[in-house]
Amino acid sequence: MQQSFVQPEFRVKIDYDKCHKCGRCVQQCGWGVYDFNERPVPHDEKCRACHRCVTFCPAHCITIEKNTLAFRDNDNWSTDARKAVWKQAETGGVLLTSMGNPKPYERIFDKLLLDACQVTNPSIDPLREPMELRTYLGRKPDNVEIVPDGNGGFKLAEGAGVHHNIKLDTPIIFSPMSYGSVSLNVHRSLAMAAERCGILMNTGEGGLHEDLYPYQDNVIVQVASGRFGVSPEYLQRGAAIEIKIGQGAKPGIGGHLPGEKIDREVSATRMIPQGSDAISPAPHHDIYSIEDLRQLIYALKEASGYKPVGVKIAAVHNVAAIASGIVRAGADYVYLDGFRGGTGAAPAVIRDHIGIPIEIAIAVVDQRLREEGIRNQASIIAAGSIRSSADAAKAIALGADVVAIGTAALLALGCHLCQSCHTGKCSWGITTQKPELTRRIDPEWGAERLTNLVHAWSHELQEILGALGVNAVESLRGSRERLRAVGLDEQTCRILGVKPAGL
């Protein structure tokens, strides 16, 4: 075989003085880094720096270092750019990667700061006073009709109020990740956590495994272009239905779940043959226009007894007009996925160079829907990427109703962001279907960690709201006056509808 020019990215260092020679690292590594010949012998080129071996080494004698191999400095031809060319010259392939865009584009969330009350109006202590995070996902009525209650007061008129909305205990939900791209134990963990937190998980486009039926009231079922696992039963089980048009990590392209990830259970859930590729075409071939989208939305409503139907799109240049069309087509929510959103597999060239930031997308969509007087007709879910409760609070202040977390949820389950989901060999048992790896996630353990994360972020959101002097997340929604920008240019501030700090 020809010698590859691409040198290992990492160096696996073992302190053999401390090493127990127990072979735990050999057993833990999903990438096959280690041979064992009286002691573990690492093959650096296979290492993904996922730290599974490091975490489980009883002697703490393993460390992973960057391969610091020097290249002649060249700001234009980065080491990664050189390696990519060599790789493609060797293989002729489209470079495939996973998880979100890692490139150093500007992170707008990190240039936005929230307000707080001082002196002139009191802040609120959420530990001792009520602080409402409850959020309703779905269409809100155009007006509120009230009638006298007979006791000198008023009550909602019969039939007035919200209908077909989903009550969320906190404005944080789990983003769509399909069974197939992640393991069934990940799906179980997400579903159990969603039920405990009073929120939603999302099947992604891989169908709903029957083990999740008990949690179906906390599940959004997704309909994507491949229509995998979509049956009337599937539509009738979900709490809401989501039409997936696009994904922030790969706007405008479809997906291929490789045949080797399609085992018996995945094939049964997707209702496709074992071992052949699951190909999701780039577009839905029954949606070539907003009118077609409306037709599908109402087909799904007809088939499900008028459940809420949302539409997920990638944040792209013309996102405001597209979102307006989606709302006018009858969607109950619009899910915006920013260009940093994660993926189980995407061509690097697409992931790293297409789309727009979620912060901009939220602001322009919220603004456009308000200007058109249709903001009440649909909720906005924002994702891609929400890294903390602070990002969530800023997204809500920019105009989102709810945020969705995918990467953060996987991090809670052990993901170390090694960007190798597409290999199907995840050592943490998350993005793999190999039974010896998937059993590493106990759903009960996973659900507890996810519940902890959502609860922790919810407490933090309450603290932020208290500092802002408001007692409900409703009062922060779209309240861009409570944001200030530091170091953003004037044009971006104008687009965001946010003043620079000091004004």
Add this chain to the structure above:
Amino acid sequence: MKPASIAPPAGVIEGYRYVAPAVECDGATVRMDAQGVYFQQLNDAVREEIASGAKLIRLSNVNGQRYIGTGLRVSGVKIEVEGTAGNDLAMFSDGIEIEVFGNGQDGVGNTMSSGRIVVHGDAGDVLGYGMRGGSVYIRGDVGYRVGIHMKAFEKLVPVLVCGGKARDFFGEYMAGGMLVLLGINARDDSQPIAGGFLGAGMHGGVIYVRGSVEPWQCGAEVAIATVGEEHMAELRPVIEDYAKAMGMDAEDILSQPFTRIAPMSHRPYAKLYASM
């Protein structure tokens, strides 16, 4: 309570009225007059009648109402449609039998799980998209993107037979099941039996075409072959069933040779990528 987005507006919507159809019951047979009735009222009435035990529902004066039979999960129930059924006929359906005495429009049998649809006329685009079970028989011509991404799973093997000619993208992305194109009951003799991109991206299932197709009409992922005896064993019962449903002569249909189009790989894109 209906959601506000479809609350009854006064008067006419899209040429239809927001009224329940006139219903006549005769045992398990129900007649409904769909004249001018909005799709929602029509389909609500159909669902109600099925829930209360109807086995045969005859819809008369249908004129483009959408979603007839959409999302229905029943077996042993038949809907007969007189007129032109609207878009997404039997979409997401699982077990219903529908016979249309007229034309179908776009999306007939879209993402259908099982059941049987017979259309004694032409049908439009995206016929049988994502279909994974049951059978759809069309007497005449069909539009673009027919049988896209049809798939199969274990006992669920969808069959779609078109008696006339098809436009571009017939069987694109096809992952399972059987598509049959006869070219007999066509409106235009000067057209080729199929457009371009036939079976493009196909990675499962099989397409049978009565007569032949040229390589330029087909996608790069398929192989074109003549039909041998072993293949006639799977095609013959389908043609016989179709001929019976359409009142045609099966031997007549089978009197000409067929061409078989099948994918060269179940994983057409396996070598496209290089892992980072």
